[in-house]
Amino acid sequence: MSHNNSATRSLTRRSVLATPIALAIGTRAALAADPPPNIVFILADDLGYADTSCYGRRDYSTPHIDSIAARGMKLTQAYANSAVCTATRVALVTGRYQYRVAVGLEEPLGGGPRNIGLSRFHPTLPSLLKKVGYGTTLLGKWHLGQLPDYGPLQSGYDHFWGFRGGALDYYTHKSGAANTNTGDLWDDDAKIEQTGYLTDLLGDRAVKVVSDYARQKRPFLLSLHFNAPHWPWEAPGDEAESQRIRTLFDFDGGSLKTYAGMVIRMDQQIGRVLEAINSAGIASNTIVIFTSDNGGERFSDTWPFSGKKSELLEGGLRIPALIRWPGHIKAGSTTAQVAITMDWLPTLLAVAGAQPDPNYPLDGMNLVPALTQNAAPVSRKLFWRYRANAQRAVRDGDMKWLKIGENTFLFNVVSDPLERANLKDRQPDVYRRLVNDYETWNASMLPLDPSSNTSTFTADQLADHIGNKR
Numbered sequence: 001m002s003h004n005n006s007a008t009r010s011l012t013r014r015s016v017l018a019t020p021i022a023l024a025i026g027t028r029a030a031l032a033a034d035p036p037p038n039i040v041f042i043l044a045d046d047l048g049y050a051d052t053s054c055y056g057r058r059d060y061s062t063p064h065i066d067s068i069a070a071r072g073m074k075l076t077q078a079y080a081n082s083a084v085c086t087a088t089r090v091a092l093v094t095g096r097y098q099y100r101v102a103v104g105l106e107e108p109l110g111g112g113p114r115n116i117g118l119s120r121f122h123p124t125l126p127s128l129l130k131k132v133g134y135g136t137t138l139l140g141k142w143h144l145g146q147l148p149d150y151g152p153l154q155s156g157y158d159h160f161w162g163f164r165g166g167a168l169d170y171y172t173h174k175s176g177a178a179n180t181n182t183g184d185l186w187d188d189d190a191k192i193e194q195t196g197y198l199t200d201l202l203g204d205r206a207v208k209v210v211s212d213y214a215r216q217k218r219p220f221l222l223s224l225h226f227n228a229p230h231w232p233w234e235a236p237g238d239e240a241e242s243q244r245i246r247t248l249f250d251f252d253g254g255s256l257k258t259y260a261g262m263v264i265r266m267d268q269q270i271g272r273v274l275e276a277i278n279s280a281g282i283a284s285n286t287i288v289i290f291t292s293d294n295g296g297e298r299f300s301d302t303w304p305f306s307g308k309k310s311e312l313l314e315g316g317l318r319i320p321a322l323i324r325w326p327g328h329i330k331a332g333s334t335t336a337q338v339a340i341t342m343d344w345l346p347t348l349l350a351v352a353g354a355q356p357d358p359n360y361p362l363d364g365m366n367l368v369p370a371l372t373q374n375a376a377p378v379s380r381k382l383f384w385r386y387r388a389n390a391q392r393a394v395r396d397g398d399m400k401w402l403k404i405g406e407n408t409f410l411f412n413v414v415s416d417p418l419e420r421a422n423l424k425d426r427q428p429d430v431y432r433r434l435v436n437d438y439e440t441w442n443a444s445m446l447p448l449d450p451s452s453n454t455s456t457f458t459a460d461q462l463a464d465h466i467g468n469k470r
Contacts, residue, residue, distance in 0.1 A: 036132065036219040036352050037325065038286040040210070040277065041344070042270060043092075043223070045085065045141060045230035048296020049318045050303045051263060057301055060260040064271030065322065068290050072324025073333045073371055079395075080294040081341040083309055083316035083386055084108045084455065085166060086143050088293045088341050093124045093144070093155065095345030095362040099385065099445035102452075107310075107387060108166050109143055110453040111175075117145015120154040123357040125345045127156030129221050132354045135213055138162060139205050140225035153189060157223070161187050161205050168227055170198045170234040171242035197236055199228050199262070203269030207276040214280035219352070224273065228266040231297070235261025251461055259299035284326045287351065289344065292319040298462060304417045310456040312384050312393040312402060313419055325351075328372045337370040338380040338395070347371070383441045387448055388456035389468070394434045394441075399427075401434035410434070 050056040054066040054074065081091035081098055086108035090098035098104025103118050118124075126136035138152045140162040145151065152160035163184040165175045173194070175184035185192050194201060206224050213220040233254030234241050238261075245253055270290070277283050295316040296302045297309045307313025321339060323329060342364035349356060350366050369375035384393040392403040398414040410424040410431045424431040458468045 035285060036134070038213070038219055038282055039129075039134075039221045039348055039352070040273065040286060040288045041221065041223050041348075042273070042288070042290045043140075043225040044266065044290070044292045045225070045227050046294065046297045046300070046309055047229060047263070047292035047320065048300025048302045048308075049305060049315065049320060050301040051229070051292075051296055052267075052320055054322070055320050056303060059256060060264055062263065062267040064267045064274060065290055067271075067274065068288055068322040068324045069332070071326070071331045072288070072322060072329045073335060075321040075323075075339055076334055076336050077338045077377075078291065078319050078321035079317050079338070079340045079382065080292065080319050082107065082384065083294050083311055083391075085141075085293045089141075089144055090118060091340075091342040091364075092293075092344060093118065093126075094122060094360070095125070095342050095349075095356065095364045096360065097342065097363045097383070097445060100363075102446065102449070103144060105387075105446060105449045105452040107452070107454040109145065111165060112453075114451070115146075115149060117150025118155055120150070122155070123360055124156045125348065126152075126158075126221055126223070128345075128349055128354045128356065129352055130156055130158070132352055133219060134352065134354075135216070135218050135220040136223075137209050137213075137220070138223045138225065139209065140202050140223075141166075141227055142225075147189060151189065159188060159209075162202070162225065163227070167230055167232070167248045168198060169232060169242055169245075169248060170227075171239050173198065175248070197265070199226060199265050199269055200236075202226055203272050206269070206273045210273060210276040210282075211280055214282050221348075226266050226269075229259055229262040229299075233258045233262070233299070235259075236265050237261075254299060256299055287323065287325045287348070289321075289323045291321040291341075293341075295319060298457075306418050306420075308457070310386070310388060312386055312391040312404070314400075314413060314417060317384065317393075323371060325372070330374070333374070335370050335374075335377065337367065337375075337377040338382070339367055339370075340364070340380075340382055343367050381437065383438060385442065385445075385448075387452065387454035392438060392442075394438045396434055396437065399423075399430055399434065401431065401438065408435075 052062040052065045054069045080088045082088045084107045086106045087098040087104050090104040136157045137159040138157045142164045143166050165184050173185040174182050176182040232248045232250040235258045277286050302315035305314035307315035346362050346364045347367040350368050356362050379397045381396045394401045398412050400411045400413045402409045409422045411419045457465045458470050459465050
């Protein structure tokens with residue numbers, strides 16, 4: 001949709017932000033005859049836009065993930081709230097720009113002495129769903145703060161099985177150097193040890209959680225947050241590689257073949273979860289969502305975009321997003337609606353009949369009309385900032401303003417998804433308008449914190465990152 005469309009100009013920021021509450025009431029009223037749906041939210045870690053076969057991956061296939069698209073909807077213009085994990089996860093669980101809370105400034109949250117995390121007093125997707133009777137479980141990655149002050153159980157989940165930090169060895173389940181005893185596997189708030197390939201263990205737990213909730217005949221939210229295909233680069237059968245690597249950052253390991261093995265195994269475990277949903281007889285009333293926390297990393301396919309994780313180029317932000325909901329979302333459908341991670345909270349609250357907390361106004365948009373009614377795409381104005389390399393971005397309609405260091409650009413990301421033709425001199429009015437819009441928006445967010453963590457890839461780490469200095 002063109003940014004010059006008169007209907008677009010009439011959509012003020014206030015009217016768009018009011019949409020989640022207004023549509024939540026209307027959506028649940030329209031679905032009153034149906035029981036509240038179960039929600040299985042599957043989040044991959046560092047999966048690129050084209051890393052599943054239904055989005056174009058060519059060297060392996062992902063039939064189970066693809067089946068979500070075949071039986072539901074594929075979003076072709078989905079964005080992550082950030083180019084790195086912690087910040088996006090804040091937006092996912094709060095439905096708000098991550099820059100509204102201190103932990104959202106971490107890119108990502110590090111393991112240093114600073115005691116920072118998601119406040120237990122901030123309403124979240126699981127805490128709001130609990131108010132209307134949902135059971136809530138998180139399996140996998142948390143990365144929003146450490147005990148005793150922060151954790152999944154402190155932020156609305158009834159149960160947690162997974163890890164609290166940013167990465168975990170797939171075999172040793174250690175979070176630091178391979179030869180150190182820093183295990184980070186938890187069952188609720190108790191540290192545990194368990195053998196096995198982590199992707200498989202998460203699949204095992206997810207199958208059990210689905211079966212248990214189905215027997216209870218209680219609506220539930222299952223957040224299944226895989227660490228795959230995040231580094232370290234360890235596929236099934238790579239136990240020796242797990243012992244070889246000196247650090248989980250693993251800059252001397254990995255390959256396209258290893259990456260394929262990691263994604264394929266995740267796809268297989270997702271297939272087991274989908275089969276558990278079918279076997280439990282709850283498929284017709286279960287929403288399944290699959291997406292990623294940010295754009296792809298070094299072995300990812302981000303075509304037709306440039307850029308990777310930690311960059312505000314489209315490849316660092318554009319992600320796969322699939323949703324199925326039998327009887328409500330047309331099988332095999334697609335939408336060009338621009339969407340972003342923080343939209344999932346207002347969307348899921350709406351279908352569950354839950355309400356947001358008015359003291360924490362949402363920034364996300366209710367996607368139900370686009371998903372269930374084939375509504376025409378609504379033009380969006382979205383904002384990003386990333387401290388490394390002083391990155392800034394605005395997308396308004398088809399146009400995107402981008403700043404990296406001292407360089408600035410204006411792209412039409414629909415006609416030029418590779419972001420090659422800089423239009424800032426050809427369309428100076430649009431350029432200036434987006435710069436002004438960014439400054440106005442940025443003034444409403446928390447200021448940048450020079451003590452917060454930020455990360456990007458440098459020239460000595462990845463050869464294609466020429467000029468990026470530590």
